[in-house]
Amino acid sequence: MNEEGNAANLAREIAAVLDGRSYEMIFVDDASRDGTRAELAALKAELPALRLLGHRSNAGQSRAVRTGVIAARAPVVGTLDGDGQNDPADLPKLLAKLTRPQAPSDLGMVAGNRLKRQDNWSKRTASQIANSIRRAALKDNAIDSGSGVKVFKREAFLRLPYFDHMHRFMAALMLREGYAVEFLEVNHRQRSVGSSKYTNLGRLAANMTDLWGVMWLRSRARLPGGADEL
Secondary structure (H helix, E strand, C coil), X not given: CCCCCCHHHHHHHHHHHCCCCCCCEEEEECCCCCCHHHHHHCCCCCXXXXXXXXXXXXXXXXXXXXXXXXXXXXXXXXXXXXXXXXXXHHHHHXXXXXXXXXXXXXXXXXXXXXCCXXXXXXXXXXXXXXXXXHHHHHCCCCCCCCCCCEEEEHHHHHCCCCCCCHHHHHHHHHHHCXXXXXXXXXXXXXXCCCCCCCCHHHHHHHHHHXXXXXHHHHXXXXXXXXXXXC
């Protein structure tokens, strides 16, 4: 949303990193009010793998991720935030970890852990507090749940319960559905254009409210251990 000046550069970076692979690149424009949509539409001739989806109304990051995953044709999906702070060069590393021959059969997602966050002190502090509380309550082992760079099995994601802000609880939700989750350190870059769509207090308040909901979901989960066709 409103990432004019970042979106086109990110698309070209993704294309360069994934050159030689079979892939599609899906951008979901969450009803931007600037030139983001036009900027990306102009790139479609240059980047034939680019698909552009546009929300008619602003619906938030979690809905944008879900829109993209539903539209995706491949069995494995990688995500990046649209602000350019996630490094597309990390995608092949996460993909390799998810699809390695010796990976656990139930591995559903490999999530990025931003090694050196390029955000201001207040934003880093608010995230550390929220992550510590969430990790203690949910036992999901996610040090950095807000990292936008992830690679996961599309089927696993579509089994997760949807709610606004669920992208911050994907590790816990994957575990709830019986999938394993692994983490990998990733790069993080400074924002070059625009500003964050979140405030520290707004993010913290939403996380605390959602945390109770995810705790309730976990308490109501019952896994059948798989299903056999008889």
